[in-house]
Amino acid sequence: MPSLELGRLRIDVIPCGEFRLDGGAMFGQVPKVRWTTFVPADANNRIVMGTNALLVRGPNFVLLVESGCGTRWTPDELAFFGIGSPRGLLDGLAKLNVRPEDVTHVTCSHLHFDHGGGLLTGVGNSSPTEGDLTFAKAEHLLNEAEYAAALGPPEFQKASYRGPYARIADRGRLRPMRGVADVLPGVRIRHTGGHTDGHQVVVLGEGSEKAAFFGDLIPTTWHLPPAYTMAYDLHPQEVLTKKREILDEAAAGGWTGFFYHDPDPRPARLKRDGKRFVAERIGAA
Secondary structure (H helix, E strand, O other): OOEEEEOOEEEEEEEOOOEEEEHHHHHOOOOHHHHOOOOOOOOOOEEEEOOEEEEEEEOOEEEEEOOOOOOOOOHHHHHHHOOOOOOHHHHHHHHOOOOHHHOOEEEOOOOOHHHHHHHEOOOOOOOOOOOOEOOOOOEEEEEHHHHHHHHOOOHHHHHHOOOOOHHHHHOOOEEEEOOEEEEEOOEEEEEOOOOOOOOEEEEEOOOOOOEEEOOOOOOOHHHOOOOOOOOOOOOHHHHHHHHHHHHHHHHHHOOEEEOOOOOOOOOEEEEEEOOEEEEEEOOOO
16 A cells, blocks of 8 residues: 655555446546546446545544445445445555554545545445444544535435434534644645535645645546546536645645545655646555
């Protein structure tokens, strides 16, 4: 699993397993004749997506960023989405000798099923009210607007959220986020909106060297062009604006980027090549 030392922080990427989504939806207004030049689609027009969570260990904390699709899936649903490793997150933590009860903090960019699904226990045909917290001792650092949407999704998004997220507040484990907050040493959470109203990114590092986990603001390195937005984005123009803003900052500072949905889990150094943003992978393929 790829890893990075950043000052007092150790960052490990945990590939939680691949799944598949419609390629056209992932690239929005980008024509298929364009996006198929760099990513192949299967017979059902689906492309392979990664789910690359982060484990961030610092002074007196163990932070999990994102949680994968989780285990609350029927066999038919696993086949429909091509979900290959429902237990990928827990298996990845075990390889790092980290138990669920060792995790002190959890955050998610947002709570769509492929990002927040692993926060809750349950398998197969679990009812929408069945299940508990996977990380029962962890403080859950979730944007307040996003959490409200997960509890009562707007009609357009109902299929994207799979509860019971109310368990987090019921167990006293919710810490609502808003705006920008320094939540732990070297960990800053920044609200961006765009993909969802409550979407947030995580910036890591205490000194001049920084890393950023982009969530679905920039889900893969293929989405580095600011205009490459998704059909899943609630506010595409807001995504474009926020993406350009954070990429300008990242390229100027030589930040490292983590791309949650990229099939290649390795982080990448962000740079400019003329007017384009580019990502140079760190570590062996």
